[in-house]
Amino acid sequence: MGFNHFIKIHENDNVSITVNAISAGTVIMDDVVANENIPQGHKIALVDIAEGEAIIRYGVILGFAIQSIRKGDWINENMLQLPTPPSLDEMEFATNLVTDLPEPPVKTFMGYPHPNGGFAGTRNILGIITTVQCVTGVLNNAVKRIKQELLPLYPNVDDVVAINHAYGCGVAINAPEAAIPIRMMRNMVKHPNFGGETMVISLGCEKLTLEMLLDEQEILPENVLILQNVNGHDAIVAEMMSMADSKLKKLNERKRVELPLSDLCIGLQCGGSDAFSGVTANPAAGYAADMFVQAGATVMFSEVTEVRDGAHIIGERCVNEEVGRKLVSEMKWYDQYLEKGQVDRSANPTPGNKKGGLSNIVEKAMGSIAKSGTSPIVEVLSPGERPTKKGMIFAATPASDFVCGSCQLSSGVTLQVFMTGRGTPYGLAEAPVIKVCSRNNLKDMWGDLIDVNAGPIATGEATIQEIGTLLFHEMIEVSSGRKQCLAEKYELHNDFTIFNPAPIT
């Protein structure tokens, strides 16, 4: 395979991106010569583009030229005017349902059967849920001691994790949008990696009551500790330890068994994206995702603001009108949410995205959607909702890495695959996170933070299928507990971050 210097994706594209930074005078292809120095991953005009004409990449219009652009010019983010977003009222559904998905080389993994049915666990964790941040201080003291004194007694248990968060009190708990944070919390209690053991720490006077969090029959002294009923700090820590001890005893009985991949629930997201993300890491993840879907697994992608400009592309992949309607309603909700805050979808791209060559949200969207492969979309979820179908799912969440990660956890993912172009040490305490980078120099630089390098796709040294298959195997190894990903090795844990669109009071 040859070595690429420039990547043109679609035959209609009038730009290509640079695989490495180039100097003025470099010959791009045939009769195109760079008019100036161009940074890595940035766009170069392949033809003259007149003011107002479309700039095309991925075969779609990224925007319209604000000034006239000469063949060989660097096209940066200040040279495009954003097109109007696809209309949510004129969508077509189920017109692009791909059925020839790649065959998975493996059909099972070693996982923890979930006691209540549904998804399997990939880790065996004592998850301690808090109803409100007030309890954080005492709980952290107890967790330190639980990890030191109790966890070593239960060798089959991987970790003890306190789900501290900023929700629970001082919030408008009766606001319509409070449904989102409450659902996130409810579903976290039942995360597959927590093995059906419920340990909830409540203060006693908070707005997020036990009745909102648990089913009535679960509200038992063995599952719930209410601090205002216990005699002070030392007594609270003692109670927490005794509760943890009996939960750890039960968790220690869990055993990995061979399970079909249809028991797996996987989340995909990207963060710190660059222009390579959409041609290397994300499509490779999409290829792996297609294999998991073909094996019957549940795979979700998210990040509403980031895929909004490709809504029509997602809509065509929705299996039916009902799924499509849910997609439209989630996207409309988000449009209105941004509007209330006096911003729009252009608020998404970061300085890092732009430095990485992503000129605007349209270009970012095309790359972001690539991670979902080609599978039909069987269901659309509101933030933190649990799937009812198996297959590829669009889980509507913010694009914020930690908020998306937390929403996907609430939706039940037990493995997350995270694609990055600029690089992030992101990780979760509740599930392993495999990090995939989009370019070789990030892997060279961050060897101990990046699990899989998709950079060779950009240089032409590997295909999307090859890296996708490599990633597939890595996902099986990590899910089966035969391998730790680097975020686990270094215990890189981002905080559980609730999506609360309702007011703080």
Next chain:
Amino acid sequence: MGFNHFIKIHENDNVSITVNAISAGTVIMDDVVANENIPQGHKIALVDIAEGEAIIRYGVILGFAIQSIRKGDWINENMLQLPTPPSLDEMEFATNLVTDLPEPPVKTFMGYPHPNGGFAGTRNILGIITTVQCVTGVLNNAVKRIKQELLPLYPNVDDVVAINHAYGCGVAINAPEAAIPIRMMRNMVKHPNFGGETMVISLGCEKLTLEMLLDEQEILPENVLILQNVNGHDAIVAEMMSMADSKLKKLNERKRVELPLSDLCIGLQCGGSDAFSGVTANPAAGYAADMFVQAGATVMFSEVTEVRDGAHIIGERCVNEEVGRKLVSEMKWYDQYLEKGQVDRSANPTPGNKKGGLSNIVEKAMGSIAKSGTSPIVEVLSPGERPTKKGMIFAATPASDFVCGSCQLSSGVTLQVFMTGRGTPYGLAEAPVIKVCSRNNLKDMWGDLIDVNAGPIATGEATIQEIGTLLFHEMIEVSSGRKQCLAEKYELHNDFTIFNPAPIT
């Protein structure tokens, strides 16, 4: 002093509250007999109240009777209809400026002079600011090692604290309301307890750029580490440790000296309030606050939704029209913020408040305002703003304990006094928190979590002045580092929680 069983505050009140739970048949006063069992801290009708008639406590209308109430009946939260809130357009300012404040028994304390002028420090802490949550995992690994390996070498430094938070990326950074979180972050860098040493950890591609956080001349390699420029996890941890080492060296030179109380900045808030909060703990804190103000200190109270129903009472205490106008604008902003979320001020009270006898937000407001004593209000701050005046200040923040605490930290408080009725183990990593309880049985139960008991005021065993003076001395001892409060002893640290009314993207 006698022992109270029932507390009637104002001569016009037609209710009193029970100091302890009472049974049906108990004689309240003269000719009033309880018609039913009444929980501790709840209201009892002292006269017959017809349907639609006002229920009065603190001399103000808490609400209107939904049904007719007989003398001796228990009045619970379902029996009142909320009055309309005080109009923000017809406020009177500067009509109640009290000048005879109680004299402070002490006029100095032992504090750390702040290198940039302004407020003094009460603790000597290496505060490590993050621009974005992405860096949390690696930073926490570094902090663990810094505390174990470096901190013991610098005996004059109290602690190393990472300011992790959920802001920085995946947020609408250009939204009008983003001014609040950005200001909070900017001001935290300069917290007096951090001694003017700047240590900022950035990822490199986030939306909250270094330029938004720091002044241009502070953006130096010695103050800022950008992870995307460092070669992976282990190298990042090593760089963080070397940076921390040079900062700790400088902090270790800080020495406590005798300073006037006018160098102190104190924050007041309450949480988990009950019907006693407004007659014991809060007025005692208000008395102590008046003494600090008399000594020239800066003292702030907050919690907009909670004091909204007493806006007119705060307005009368504003020193002039300009301060009053800022009060109105902050309160209007909050009214609109709640309205956008389809809720109103009635969203504030918690189930715990109600269980504790607080029927609604009017009753809670009267108790909440009591913590500010009687001093004239010299300034009103937007959330996270720094004061420009000394004296009593209204810092407009949410009432949420951790959000209010974080906003007050950004405003520069180096000591917080926290009043509670129901009990909370709340604490902050960045400044000591003295906890004051409103009733004896909470102190009995939570002896190792409550620093000061204001309960004897309810039973008549102590006066507001006595407990207020006791609290004043406790505040001096803790500020001077001669005493640790219980939240410090147990390292009870609530997370720094940014107030971000703008959308997540």
